[in-house]
Amino acid sequence: MNRMRIGEVAKATRVPVKTLRYYEEIGVLAPPARTAEGYRNYSPEALDQVGFVKASQAVGLSLREIREVLAYRRAGVVPCQHVLLLLEQHAREYRDRIAELSDALATLEELIMRADRLRADDCSPNSVCHLIPAPTSDS
Numbered sequence: 808m809n810r811m812r813i814g815e816v817a818k819a820t821r822v823p824v825k826t827l828r829y830y831e832e833i834g835v836l837a838p839p840a841r842t843a844e845g846y847r848n849y850s851p852e853a854l855d856q857v858g859f860v861k862a863s864q865a866v867g868l869s870l871r872e873i874r875e876v877l878a879y880r881r882a883g884v885v886p887c888q889h890v891l892l893l894l895e896q897h898a899r900e901y902r903d904r905i906a907e908l909s910d911a912l913a914t915l916e917e918l919i920m921r922a923d924r925l926r927a928d929d930c931s932p933n934s935v936c937h938l939i940p941a942p943t944s945d946s
Contacts, residue, residue, distance in 0.1 A: 810840070813847045820857040827857070835860055835874050837881070867897040 817824045830836035831847075836856055839849040856877070863873045872893050879886035922938050930937040 810848045810850055811853070813849065816849050816853055816857065819854055820861070822857055822861070830857070830860065830870075833870060833874065835870055835877060837877075866894065867901070868893060 811819070813824050813827055816822075817827055820827075822830075827836060831838055836853065839847045839853065842848050859877075860870075860873055863876070864870075868876075876886045876890055876893075879889060918938055925937055934941060
């Protein structure tokens with residue numbers, strides 16, 4: 808496959824030109840060779856790199872983390888162990904976030920059930936809305 812200009816890479820990867828330039832600027836995408844006219848001249852490997860970036864983002868890796876992984880690879884180090892650690896870390900964070908969201912959902916469901924038992928007339932002039940009780944101060 809021949810070398811490609813940025814528009815061709817954008818079309819092939821469905822990543823906007825502006826995003827490709829940003830990836831290059833922050834070191835996620837290796838700077839391509841330039842034509843005599845100064846146009847970016849990407850190798851076919853750029854498609855694989857952009858595909859890796861998109862797949863990595865889809866599983867929750869940040870651009871900073873992706874840049875680290877790509878830096879390992881560019882240095883000749885197989886980054887799979889590092890990637891595994893990142894994936895495990897994200898899985899833990901997702902489990903924690905799911906637990907927090909489950910708690911929040913339970914609270915919302917309790918408030919909704921509470922709303923079924925209360926009337927608008929029950930709202931005290933001292934509260935904003937009786938559906939969401941203000942925490943009591945015990946201090």
